[in-house]
Amino acid sequence: xxxxxxxxxxxxxxxxxxxxxxxxxxxxxxxxxxxxxxxxxxxxxxxxxxxxxxxxxxxxxxxxxxxxxxxxxxxxxxxxxxxxxxxxxxxxxxxxxxxxxxxxxxxxxxxxxxxxxxxxxxxxxxxxxxxxxxxxxxxxxxxxxxxxxxxxxxxxxx
Numbered sequence: 790x791x792x793x794x795x796x797x798x799x800x801x802x803x804x805x806x807x808x809x810x811x812x813x814x815x816x817x818x819x820x821x822x823x824x825x826x827x828x829x830x831x832x833x834x835x836x837x838x839x840x841x842x843x844x845x846x847x848x849x850x851x852x853x854x855x856x857x858x859x860x861x862x863x864x865x866x867x868x869x870x871x872x873x874x875x876x877x878x879x880x881x882x883x884x885x886x887x888x889x890x891x892x893x894x895x896x897x898x899x900x901x902x903x904x905x906x907x908x909x910x911x912x913x914x915x916x917x918x919x920x921x922x923x924x925x926x927x928x929x930x931x932x933x934x935x936x937x938x939x940x941x942x943x944x945x946x947x
Contacts, residue, residue, distance in 0.1 A: 818850045826862075827854035834858055836865040844873045844894060851878035861888045863908075870894050879903045884911045886931070893917060902926050902947075907934050916940060922947060 815838055816823050824835040832853040851858055857880040864887045866872060874897035875889070882903055887910045889895060895915045900907075902924040909931035912918060920943035921935070935941055 814854055816850075816853050818853075819848070821845075821847060823850060823853060825853045825858070827856050830856060831859040832856045833860040833862050834865050835862050836867075837869065844871050846874040846876075847872065848876040849878055849881070851880045859883070861885060863887055864890060866890075866892055868892070874898070877901055877904070882906070884908060886910055887913060889915055891915075900924055900927075905929075907931065909933055910936065913937050919943065920945070 813824070813826055813835070816825070822838045824838040826833045826835060834849060849858060849861070858878060859880055860883045861877070861881060863885040866889045867887060868891045870893045872892050872895045875895065876899040879901040880903060881901065883906045884904060886908045889898070890910055890913045892915050894917050896917045896919060898912070898918065898921060900922060903926065904924055905926050905928050907927060907930045910933045911931065912935050913933050914937035916937065916939045918938045919940050921941065922945040923930070925947040
């Protein structure tokens with residue numbers, strides 16, 4: 790009887806965790822199909838699901854799936870050589886490992902004051918990135934965050 794009760798509790802916890810945790814989804818905003826994970830209270834950008842042949846400038850949506858976008862996941866835009874500029878909304882707090890790694894043509898990124906962490910290699914090898922402004926709320930910048938940004942000549946800290 791105790792074993793059955795314990796198994797019921799475990800199953801309830803697993804079901805609760807699975808329903809609480811993020812689910813993969815897609816949403817089109819301004820002609821761009823975004824891949825993201827959403828929980829009941831936040832969304833995490835996983836990238837652009839449709840390939841673009843022409844260079845584009847993107848503004849990451851502040852809301853996907855009815856919840857605020859708070860994170861840009863690891864390698865979300867890895868090798869997106871079609872990105873010229875990115876505007877990150879004020880809802881985002883974290884830019885994870887390699888989020889924009891190897892975006893060769895990325896020249897401009899607007900980082901809002903809401904960002905508190907720029908993780909390891911976030912902009913690694915963005916060879917066209919010329920300047921970046923680090924907002925005052927950033928409390929950590931991971932190793933190699935801007936490694937290989939050969940055109941980066943100006944770094945501003947607010």
